[in-house]
Amino acid sequence: MAVAQAKQDALAARIAGLSFDAAGWQGALRTEALARLTAMGLPAKRDEYWRYTNPATLVAPQPAVGTATTEEPALFTDLDCLKLVFVDGQFDAAQSDPLALEGVSLAVLSQAKADIHWAADLFGQLEARGQSPVQRPLATLNTAFAGEGVLIHVTGKPSKPISLIYRATSAGCDAILHHCVKMEAGSELTLLEQGTAGARVNLVTEVDIADGARFHHIRAQGRVENDSTLTHIFARIGQEAAFKSFTMTADGKLTRNEAVMELLGNDSSAHVAGAALGEGAVQQDDTVFITHAAERCESRQVFKKVLKNGAVGVFQGKILVKQGAQKTDGYQISQALLLDGDSQFLAKPELEIYADDVKCSHGSTSGAIDETALFYLRSRGVPLRAAQSLLVLAFLAEAIGEIEDEAIAEAISARLQVWLDWHEQ
């Protein structure tokens, strides 16, 4: 009782300063989300689901004041993309490309206020489905109070990726962003995300992938100190459809990336991967839940973390194979490279299986850099630092390998290299 009350009190304090917009098609959905949120309250550190990451900074009424400026050069500059820029959690039309791309219809959440909209069937719907078996109240809070986002309806195969670029300029910016992506049958989209949207970010992306469609997602989370980021990606995947998501994370005071995917059509696939670097008082958490509800589906989770100087890496991954989801192929690997004795790796890789003709495996390892490999490289004349960074990149390679597009993969590798060099100074 006392716990439930504390959660309610935390919720009341958290939403006191937020404005609630009940207008248009979003109004009913936001009202419904607020009701669900009120029933749940906000997470607390005693919750099993938050066993390894204290949600305090995500739940607090105000964000900690972080260094707001993103100094890193932009990624994917050589790539032809449709750029959409968000500054301090608001859409910046002036810096963005026009909202027009062949095979796609685009709208900005704050401007989509008409009574009828295709996104009414998606906004908050996958988030609501993702509340079982574990509650994710902060995603529901996002649905109720999201200030901005992009609504992407993909009907064809656009010629270039859509690139979401986040910037933060004011200190203490508390950004709540909510994107919806609806992929029609047979369509394809690559969605890129980069930068830090605020001192505290709560980002939800809902992706509905119809039969035969392919969704590819690459996210680069910036190296901003003292910020906290919570992301959720909810995906519903139809027959022979494919979902692929890769996230690169570096530093940040607290980063929790949740991915909740449901394989609902036969022969579909879901891949989710992450490469993370952390140094110092940094907490990086990847929490994944994949549900296999159809036959012959494939899922892969590949998470690699390099931790140094007291950084904490967390991985919670679960594969649920429902009854009847025969011929499932589920694979999960989580590995940490601890570069010194102060860092920690905490993992909870779970399997829950109700079908007998399945192949599921998970592996988790943790340890220091391989001294033998280091010795070998040095004996070949490679300087210590270069050898170390070579081994670190090799360790991360399996995760980067999940990126299909070579140019994007190279850009990510190059950025990781920059980060490694930066850390060695």
Next chain:
Amino acid sequence: MTDVELEVRDGVDRETIETVNAMSGTYKHGWSTEIEMDYAPKGVSEDIVRLISEKNGEPQWMLDWRLAAYARWLQMEEPDWAMLNYPTIDYQDQYYYATPKSMATKPKSLDEVDPKLLATYAKLGIPLQEQMILAGVEGAETMGERKVAVDAVFDSVSLGTTFKAELAKAGVIFCSISEAIKEHPELVKQYLGSVVPQSDNFFATLNSAVFSDGSFVYIPKGTRCPMELSTYFRINAENTGQFERTLIIADEGAYVSYLEGCTAPKRDTNQLHAAVVELVILKDAEVKYSTVQNWYPGDENGVGGIYNFVTKRADCRGDRAKVMWTQVETGSAITWKYPSCILRGDDSQGEFYSIAIANNAQQADTGTKMIHLGKRTKSRIVSKGISAGRAQNTYRGLVSMHPKATDSRNYTQCDSLLIGDKCGAHTVPYIEVKNNSSRVEHEATTSKVDDDQLFYCRSRGMDEEEAVALVVNGFCKEVLQALPMEFAMEAQSLVAISLEGSVG
């Protein structure tokens, strides 16, 4: 008598699964002994705690300890995190103390024990007469007289312990815990509750308040226990919970191998079993603890069966201390059990080998905890879960490397095998690594019985059940090999019996 022996021998002899299949019924220990019992009134209360203490003739400090636990228990809530589904247990609808009338005055030796009780154990294949070798062990003759000392616990009381005199010569104390409380209070006081504290968890705390009997072992410094020790638990009375407490202390440089077996009759109601086992292992000592848990699992429809909530923990207090838990879990309607190792001493080692088989409506949530505190500590976990019928089988484990546990190692392998499409197999490992010189590796796989392997066996003339039993035995090999020979044989045949009726 001959009949019984033969049955055991046949069951143990792995060469012919036909015989196993031919054996009537799927649970062969489901019979009950008709014997006059004394019951304490139903339910648990401070008075019941006092009564149990009084029946055991305990000193005041022991009663105080129990009462403190009971007061604590009243404040606690039953845990619900395990992947187990069972109706709410009414803790007031159980007998907490049941003892055969003939045990009212404790017999001085086994010769005075009611023959009916001795016959019960004989029927179970447990020899309570000294000098007998354990029935049905092939090759025992060639190994000379392999002696096993047995403590037999029947419902709430210990009937007696064999080979006491011979063990005493070596300085080994092996007796019931109620006897130890009276005879060796200094040891009990020092160690009881030191590994599993009174307030550890809901079931352990209940046990601390109402435990009625159990076994006590002390192996003195530098002593290798001259024979294997064994406790055989039998629940006989209806609606009775069994709460036993086992305390094993291996002093510096000591070694002991300890076996534990358990069975219960077929009853339509669920019965509660909440045990606590504490192992204290000092410098350079080693304990092997093997369990074959074969409580009544309930029938095909999930009616009846034992609810098994067990807290087992080993504390490797000294440097180079070693512990090895081996368990074969085939019985019980509900299993909630996590034999754990606290690796406190530098270079200490913990091992956990487990086979958990759940068939029909059984549910098992079992695993281990390896807490690495000392430097260069090593642990190894090999868990094999087999699910059939509508059963649910969960491996739940924790590997924790503390910052000071430098240069430590863990290797975990947990494999699940599913037989049939209505059962479930789950893995919930927690891995916490807080230093970088330690290496932790975790691997888990889930698969079904391989069609190619089945086809091969069947093409050699085996029927499907035989083939499955053979494949499953192969799957379990690593764990079966870790068992002492007496148990390995029994365990192999149990694997076959437990899965009977799960194919097709």
